[in-house]
Amino acid sequence: MTKSFPIPHGYREVSPADLAAIASGLPAVSDRLGGPPSALQVTEVSDGNMNAVWRIDGPAGSVIAKQALPYIRVIGTSWPFPVDRIAFEHRALTLQAHHVPHYLPQVYDYRPELGLIFMQFLSPHIVLRHGLISGMQYPRLAADLGGYLARSLFYTSDLYLSTSRKNAIAEAFSGNAHLCETTQDVVFTGPYWDAPLNRITPGQERQAAVLRADGPLKLAVSEMKHIFCSRAEALIHGDLHTGSIMVTADDTRVIDPEWAFVGPMGFDIGALLGNLLLSYFSQTGHATVNDDRSMQRRFLCDTIVQCWTAFDTGFRHLCKTEAGALQNPQILTGAEQALFVDRLLAGVFRDTLGFAGAKMIRRIIGISHVEDFETITDIPLRVACEARALELARILLLERTSISGVQDIVNLAQEIAARPVS
Amino acid sequence: MTKSFPIPHGYREVSPADLAAIASGLPAVSDRLGGPPSALQVTEVSDGNMNAVWRIDGPAGSVIAKQALPYIRVIGTSWPFPVDRIAFEHRALTLQAHHVPHYLPQVYDYRPELGLIFMQFLSPHIVLRHGLISGMQYPRLAADLGGYLARSLFYTSDLYLSTSRKNAIAEAFSGNAHLCETTQDVVFTGPYWDAPLNRITPGQERQAAVLRADGPLKLAVSEMKHIFCSRAEALIHGDLHTGSIMVTADDTRVIDPEWAFVGPMGFDIGALLGNLLLSYFSQTGHATVNDDRSMQRRFLCDTIVQCWTAFDTGFRHLCKTEAGALQNPQILTGAEQALFVDRLLAGVFRDTLGFAGAKMIRRIIGISHVEDFETITDIPLRVACEARALELARILLLERTSISGVQDIVNLAQEIAARPVS
Numbered sequence: 001m002t003k004s005f006p007i008p009h010g011y012r013e014v015s016p017a018d019l020a021a022i023a024s025g026l027p028a029v030s031d032r033l034g035g036p037p038s039a040l041q042v043t044e045v046s047d048g049n050m051n052a053v054w055r056i057d058g059p060a061g062s063v064i065a066k067q068a069l070p071y072i073r074v075i076g077t078s079w080p081f082p083v084d085r086i087a088f089e090h091r092a093l094t095l096q097a098h099h100v101p102h103y104l105p106q107v108y109d110y111r112p113e114l115g116l117i118f119m120q121f122l123s124p125h126i127v128l129r130h131g132l133i134s135g136m137q138y139p140r141l142a143a144d145l146g147g148y149l150a151r152s153l154f155y156t157s158d159l160y161l162s163t164s165r166k167n168a169i170a171e172a173f174s175g176n177a178h179l180c181e182t183t184q185d186v187v188f189t190g191p192y193w194d195a196p197l198n199r200i201t202p203g204q205e206r207q208a209a210v211l212r213a214d215g216p217l218k219l220a221v222s223e224m225k226h227i228f229c230s231r232a233e234a235l236i237h238g239d240l241h242t243g244s245i246m247v248t249a250d251d252t253r254v255i256d257p258e259w260a261f262v263g264p265m266g267f268d269i270g271a272l273l274g275n276l277l278l279s280y281f282s283q284t285g286h287a288t289v290n291d292d293r294s295m296q297r298r299f300l301c302d303t304i305v306q307c308w309t310a311f312d313t314g315f316r317h318l319c320k321t322e323a324g325a326l327q328n329p330q331i332l333t334g335a336e337q338a339l340f341v342d343r344l345l346a347g348v349f350r351d352t353l354g355f356a357g358a359k360m361i362r363r364i365i366g367i368s369h370v371e372d373f374e375t376i377t378d379i380p381l382r383v384a385c386e387a388r389a390l391e392l393a394r395i396l397l398l399e400r401t402s403i404s405g406v407q408d409i410v411n412l413a414q415e416i417a418a419r420p421v422s
Numbered sequence: 423m424t425k426s427f428p429i430p431h432g433y434r435e436v437s438p439a440d441l442a443a444i445a446s447g448l449p450a451v452s453d454r455l456g457g458p459p460s461a462l463q464v465t466e467v468s469d470g471n472m473n474a475v476w477r478i479d480g481p482a483g484s485v486i487a488k489q490a491l492p493y494i495r496v497i498g499t500s501w502p503f504p505v506d507r508i509a510f511e512h513r514a515l516t517l518q519a520h521h522v523p524h525y526l527p528q529v530y531d532y533r534p535e536l537g538l539i540f541m542q543f544l545s546p547h548i549v550l551r552h553g554l555i556s557g558m559q560y561p562r563l564a565a566d567l568g569g570y571l572a573r574s575l576f577y578t579s580d581l582y583l584s585t586s587r588k589n590a591i592a593e594a595f596s597g598n599a600h601l602c603e604t605t606q607d608v609v610f611t612g613p614y615w616d617a618p619l620n621r622i623t624p625g626q627e628r629q630a631a632v633l634r635a636d637g638p639l640k641l642a643v644s645e646m647k648h649i650f651c652s653r654a655e656a657l658i659h660g661d662l663h664t665g666s667i668m669v670t671a672d673d674t675r676v677i678d679p680e681w682a683f684v685g686p687m688g689f690d691i692g693a694l695l696g697n698l699l700l701s702y703f704s705q706t707g708h709a710t711v712n713d714d715r716s717m718q719r720r721f722l723c724d725t726i727v728q729c730w731t732a733f734d735t736g737f738r739h740l741c742k743t744e745a746g747a748l749q750n751p752q753i754l755t756g757a758e759q760a761l762f763v764d765r766l767l768a769g770v771f772r773d774t775l776g777f778a779g780a781k782m783i784r785r786i787i788g789i790s791h792v793e794d795f796e797t798i799t800d801i802p803l804r805v806a807c808e809a810r811a812l813e814l815a816r817i818l819l820l821e822r823t824s825i826s827g828v829q830d831i832v833n834l835a836q837e838i839a840a841r842p843v844s
Binding site: 157158162163164166167168170171174175177178180181184185188189192193212215218219221222223225226229230231232233325326327328330331332333336339340343344 | 579580584585586588589590592593596597599600602603606607610611614615634637640641643644645647648651652653654655747748749750752753754755758761762765766
């Protein structure tokens with residue numbers, strides 16, 4: 001945390017007045033706003049942990065401006081963080097736009113010296129995590145996310161690309177190493193010792209201590225860390241939790257790929273399923289007299305199963321229709337190629353389970369928590385919800401080689417949720 | 423094969439007279455030769471498939487000059503090949519010199535525009551493959567190669583390096599993609615179909631046809647191809663067969679890392695063990711009335727076991743004494759870290775088995791054969807030797823997850839070798 005990073009020449013933290021002036025000078029942005037700086041209204045709408053986000057409203061429309069700060073926004077200057085992370089976000093959005101444009105915000109302009117991206121104001125979209133907390137259901141969500149995963153991963157993997165082209169992508173994201181190292185620390189190490197910025201819900205201390213003394217669990221997490229470091233499978237988003245997804249009833253957009261690098265496919269899928277499972281276990285904490293959230297829990301279970309299934313189906317389809325040399329079409333029959341993809345996806349599923357478990361645990365006993373639980377004001381109830389999530393997470397990590405399908409995850413979750421609180 | 427590659431500005435294929443003049447102009451080279459161009463003798467000593475190699479003798483000493491041609495030397499201009507491969511060789515030799523200097527030739531100078539490296543003339547070293555064919559035994563070989571593998575792999579892996587530093591290495595070799603693609607083709611695809619330049623010893627056609635119709639085998643080879651493409655574990659040599667090793671009774675040097683890239687550790691170890699196994703199965707073909715080669719076969723079995731054991735021991739030692747963040751020392755006890763390394767090495771061993779099998783098969787029914795078998799003039803005997811090697815190779819690929827240790831490989835090899843020729 002005492003590292004320092006180069007700050008681009010000409011960088012400054014922008015003010016609302018700055019932003020109005022800059023936006024007006026960029027045709028692709030000002031055309032959408034439709035008025036001079038004086039006619040623009042700039043409102044800070046920062047929501048994630050990392051960056052400053054602004055909404056700019058003009059007579060003709062609205063635009064989002066996102067600036068990377070030279071530190072982690074919610075922590076402050078005591079935790080310096082590289083501004084150039086937004087260069088990788090810009091690069092990822094640009095590259096993914098070839099394959100999944102309809103699942104991304106459109107980028108209008110990018111000012112590298114300010115670490116500033118102007119992009120589409122998604123409206124009436126809300127952050128998926130907030131929607132799920134408030135009990136909203138999104139019937140298209142699973143198909144959209146499965147499609148996003150299948151296409152964004154397949155088209156940047158060895159299954160589609162030659163080694164030259166894949167290496168060019170890996171190289172383009174290789175400089176994002178500090179963010180990878182941060183993930184290694186906050187996901188795969190920090191939660192398992194008494195790291196300075198860890199937080200634990202009062203009452204969860206005993207469970208946290210049990211996990212931190214659990215040898216097989218720590219070993220499994222360390223193995224997932226190794227997989228995270230050494231599997232160069234595809235360009236991954238790198239932080240695909242439910243706060244990185246914006247939704248309406250009929251549209252789904254994946255934002256914030258600043259953690260992108262060429263890594264294991266299961267890390268994206270696991271982040272997603274893990275966060276859906278956190279939402280599932282948090283639902284009891286959001287029940288009211290009118291809504292026990294059983295429908296929402298059922299929706300989440302269905303979504304988890306369908307997310308994987310849609311990814312799996314979409315990925316297999318691409319393997320059939322657009323496969324490159326890796327799939328060895330010169331020597332494998334069609335049936336053998338299908339078997340090859342079966343085994344490859346079985347490996348991705350195992351990684352998905354391990355990463356889902358690691359991502360769940362880190363959100364409960366690590367540095368960064370999720371609103372799904374944090375907004376449960378009844379602390380003993382929150383502790384009980386979290387404890388169930390931890391229990392499943394542990395099983396996902398330890399039994400990732402024996403859990404045979406996505407329905408098993410949901411069955412386990414339901415079984416754990418049905419147990420009386422101890 | 424119809425690809426074309428940029429040729430450095432100023433490149434020309436050097437003549438002996440050129441070489442004498444160039445060598446004299448480079449202090450680090452001419453100091454070792456100790457005379458003017460007229461006092462130098464230049465002799466072509468090209469031996470491998472790829473490059474032109476010259477020996478330059480002067481009054482004070484000798485130097486090796488190696489030039490990358492813009493094509494594959496033994497095939498000719500019909501197979502263009504990138505000259506810049508030698509830049510990666512130079513880079514690998516430079517980087518590895520930090521960790522295993524005593525197992526490498528010393529580099530004196532490098533002229534990128536000519537694709538030309540001047541390096542140590544290793545004397546009285548011979549190519550290990552030739553030594554093994556002629557029945558020579560090298561008692562230090564296994565310890566040296568195990569040490570080379572342990573150190574060269576550990577110090578360029580996530581176990582030692584931060585992600586930033588490892589990514590910098592991966593980036594430095596990412597441009598060597600065409601050589602990786604060539605390996606993918608000639609090792610993991612070409613041998614399993616009727617590729618134009620494949621060769622088969624007359625009499626081996628039936629066995630080749632059986633392997634090319636073997637679904638599980640082709641699937642296993644395709645999985646190894648995927649591992650080759652996507653496991654960014656360490657800087658590997660990329661072509662560590664017994665022709666890339668120069669030996670005397672008490673010195674071992676690894677040459678020719680032009681195929682280097684950040685890939686799976688098991689590929690180097692598998693190439694080595696696979697080629698030692700080829701030597702083992704070829705020995706019967708080199709028996710004479712005075713020497714049935716049983717001692718040589720025993721030496722090879724011991725060497726195979728000791729190579730892995732020395733690698734394994736050396737690697738574990740480095741993990742204990744120099745481990746970085748990947749090993750999670752903050753959260754794992756010493757015993758848990760040892761378990762972590764156990765499991766990691768078990769994975770490397772599985773990959774080693776699969777790659778050894780693939781490398782053996784490709785040398786018998788693929789484009790590039792080995793002198794171990796090619797010098798057996800009794801063709802039916804050569805076919806019988808090769809058939810046994812193919813049989814073991816198939817088992818290594820198919821049973822790579824169940825073979826439990828290196829002694830099992832040797833036991834299997836001895837069992838297959840003891841069977842009467844069918």
